[in-house]
Amino acid sequence: MSEVSTITSTATATRTPSTTPTATPTIPTVYLPVVQRPAPPTATPTMTFTPSATPTVTNTPIPVITPNDPNYYRQWGLDKIGAPYAWPFSKGQGVVIAVVDSGVDLYHPDLQGKLVSGWDFVDNDSIPYPSDGKGHGTHVAGIAGSLTSNSLGIAGVGWDAQIMPVRVCGTSGCAFSAVADGIKWAVDHGAKVINLSLGSQYSNSTIRDAVAYAWSHGAVIIAASGNCGDPSTYQPNGCTVLSPISYPAGYDNVIGVGATTSSDTRASFSTYGPHVDIAAPGDQIYSTYVNLFGSTYADDSGTSMAAPFVSGAAALVWARSPGLTNQQVVDILLATAFDLGTAGRDDYFGRGRLDVRYAVQVAGSSSIPTGMHSNAYTMPQSVDANLSAEVAAGRVIVKLRPGSTLDDLATLLGGVGAVYDSPLLLDRTHVVRVPAGTERAAAAELSTSPLIEYAEPDYVMRLD
Incomplete structure (x- = not known):
């Protein structure tokens, strides 16, 4: 954005x-009216x-x-x-x-x-x-x-x-x-x-x-x-x-x-x-x-x-x-x-x-508040749910399931016209190359394999 x-x-x-x-x-010392805010409770x-x-x-x-x-x-x-x-x-x-x-x-x-x-x-x-x-x-x-x-x-x-x-x-x-x-x-x-x-x-x-x-x-x-x-x-x-x-x-x-x-x-x-x-x-x-x-x-x-x-x-x-x-x-x-x-x-x-x-x-006090978790509203979306999202051309991210190998991935890629590109730093996660314009279709196809944890186009986000 x-x-x-x-x-x-x-x-x-x-x-x-x-x-x-x-x-x-x-560091001057100043004297101001201070509102005494109540000490935080220990857990709520x-x-x-x-x-x-x-x-x-x-x-x-x-x-x-x-x-x-x-x-x-x-x-x-x-x-x-x-x-x-x-x-x-x-x-x-x-x-x-x-x-x-x-x-x-x-x-x-x-x-x-x-x-x-x-x-x-x-x-x-x-x-x-x-x-x-x-x-x-x-x-x-x-x-x-x-x-x-x-x-x-x-x-x-x-x-x-x-x-x-x-x-x-x-x-x-x-x-x-x-x-x-x-x-x-x-x-x-x-x-x-x-x-x-x-x-x-x-x-x-x-x-x-x-x-x-x-x-x-x-x-x-x-x-x-x-x-x-x-x-x-x-x-x-x-x-x-x-x-x-x-x-x-x-x-x-x-x-x-x-x-x-x-x-x-x-x-x-x-x-x-x-x-x-x-x-x-x-x-x-x-x-x-x-x-x-x-x-x-x-x-x-x-x-x-x-x-x-x-x-x-x-x-x-x-x-x-x-x-x-x-x-x-x-x-x-x-x-x-x-x-x-x-x-x-x-x-x-x-x-x-x-x-x-x-x-x-x-x-700096001895009373640290607890229970203030940030709000989480994670809504997993399918590939089709992101049809309006901008995609990095020709790139799909694939995460293998534990036990799956790069040889397994190579076999799968041949079936969708994709080639291996590079690993990401995250464990078992890789980038593969597909023909531009086929990113969503390729990701959807790869996602059907029991060897794949997830596959998704390499979407693009904006600076806020």
Whole structure:
């Protein structure tokens, strides 16, 4: 799905990595009226946290960090989620956030020292740079973890968190096979948080398997809910119906993120539905960017921008308490969200708008909430159910059943005019080549074999 607003670039930067030393931020003590939010209960699947009708107000000293980045004043989202009040307690140190996206500008001065080694599943090399000039992944990376308080550009939510650039999207979109490989590769190379600012209204077994792998290996997975919530723009944004459930946001153990405005309303484009678990700032977000002229900064809007706020917050929570499990990190983020809209969970804001200040406080306490599983609305679909989905030409994904061999697969391929292409990183999963235009028919035929667990066209998802 496409972005929902026109990119406005400003302040084009040099492509030479910045050598400006990171300044040490000051930590003033301020005295503000503080609403005493009740402590979370230890276990209830429907918990919400709402200030009492008569809140207790005290003049409690609250440490706050204001970074010295010159464009911090443009980043309304950081103040909205309470990041300056979380940073004194955690800066995300030691946590790697994988940005599985269109690639990241490796030369951006505001990302120097923040990037760890990544991979490019479009060009199949170790340089995940957006060679097509697409700045989406760079924008996402800056929100999650730009170099902060370095007297340059902007601040990132995950102040000291590191960014792992994984390129899975090119000029023709994001092939499901590439996204699945990107997720598994990131987890296998140390990412604790997986940011997926992309999606499709079509369910897919390969992406579901990759998400399940990431979760079972201890990662937190965060995905955009989609940009098809506005009746006037859902079709240009790539949807066939208004506000469909978006995947991977709709899968089990994925935090689906909707977008909010600076006034804490739902952004008009933000897809709503049962797959929305939490909301975060996503309207007119200023961040790092790259275009054909080089490194720069830009405003952009979308649930793609909301997701990395949550990813950065997950890094802060985990760094505050490194012994937390991925389920506990999810529980904390959802349980501490600031309730918006209808009381309790709703389809527009999920559990509410991200409140990282409260989340970091709870992460450092002895009372960790439980039972706040993300909503899962996985609806397995047959090949025929995805007739409108865009397909990577000539590509079909096949997963063998345990005990089946590549020789078995070769025999099957001959019967449908297909040839073997390559293995995916997921166990027993492969890509085969078929004549363009026959992808659905070939997948349906291969699916009938008892040797095959599933076969499906290599669909294409869009950046959200």
